Amino acid sequence: MLAELSPALIAEVKLAAKLLKTKQRICLLTGAGISAESGIPTFRDKQTGLWENYTAEELATPEAFARDPKLSWSWYQWRRQSVADKKPNPAHHALAQWQYDSQTSAQQLTLITQNVDDLHEQSGSTVTHLHGNLWRNRCNQCGVPHQNHARDSYDNDNTVQFEDTLITCSHCDGYIRPDIVWFGEALPMKEWQIAEDAANNCEVFISIGTSSIVYPAAGLAQLAKQNGAHVIEINPNPTRNTIVDITLAEKAGIILPLLVQEMTQL
Template sequence: MRELSVTESVPEDVVTLVREARQVVALSGAGMSAESGVPTFREVQRGLWERFSAEELATPDAFEADPALVWTWYRWRQALIAAVEPNPGHRALAAWQRHLADQGGWLAAVTQNVDDLHERAGTDVLAHLHGSITTHRCADCQEPVEVPDPAYDGFTVPPEPEQPPRCPACQEGLARPDVVWFSEMLPAEAFDAATAAIRASDLVIVVGTSGIVQPAASLPLLGLERGVPLIEINPEETGLTEVMDFAIRGRSGEVLPRLLAAAGIPLDRR
């Protein structure tokens, strides 16, 4: 494994990998969203939730015990996410995806993040491994539930909990965010799609993920088994660093645009 600083020039072997790749998987984690101003999942709670850790709120048991408290926390986080913008790293991945599509290749975006920043940057996301905070489903019958955007401004903590709506399909269950809570399984369709993409890839980029949240952290190992080159982009060493071919130390918004520019991949839309 070769570890590089963002201040160094991009080595030609990394540039060559990016330039010649035609089937790329980009696996993104919380660090990428944090660059846009989205608080990471385990940051300090405020207001209604200051007595709780995120781990205490993100469970089926917590929702059953106090659905209004959990529902309002997620609605507030959704509003906060809506108030920030994709960063240059998100936009670079979107540009890379467009470039590869024009060349007859593909870039499969696989994210552990529940936000929609990749989509708002223009990326077609193959798999949200931990679900999406912008969609909702019934906690009982699992049918999708359409919910209007939250009225919060994303910065002011709501003064009171808000009751989740009833499911219009079954008339019994409560709407819940379509995210993966602790003790729940990852959506099989998303995980299978990510697995298939990595097994068909010729390059895997791991961006802004700690490499400790399973089973998502095991996905790059599928590329390792096949000898697919692995590149990590992260300011710090992670649980996956030791299996990487290259580890570039820096923020995605700095590294990805530089990497694409060095490989001659245009960053503008057209």
């Protein structure tokens, strides 16, 4: 399979595999690019259908929810419906396999994602979500998790239901919202601490499907670099960044299976 890549990219994959094989603490951060390979639109993509006249920023902020909670909730129900049938791609499966193999090796893998989908979980990975989870809800007022997650609501045909009727909290009567980090909101403290600790202590930091110059990815990569880690970027459109040591300019679904395979052969 390596033969399908350019000689320069093959050399970089082999270099990355040799480096990773000798290191114990690996921090991996995934972004929108890995989910896009499974058909999940990114926030940069233009809205479609009923939502084509809106931007994500107009629908995914605390102010938007306060102004029109029904509109914001309906959009998230539409988003859930649009991604409900999406499945992990080879990149997700390769990361899950790598994480599984690490249980019997000397490596410690910490997988962090900026994505709100559950494709990592579907593939069998253990992952920390920095931006929340699309399939979970909580009260906008008191923060209590809502017991009925969207993926748990099925009809007789075993398909997910996406009612856009507003739900109220049984504790305080506040409106239920998606458990997502919206624009203008802080990242969850516990999850950010996990990510920061992993970046601070890793020997290799790998940025996958996300720009290494946009925060929070940039902050984590810089933190890792400052503490002596090597930085690898996997992105078909790599960023020009002096902190990146190895650039694998191809889709994650192509690179990661090859990288994991190459490591097992060393």
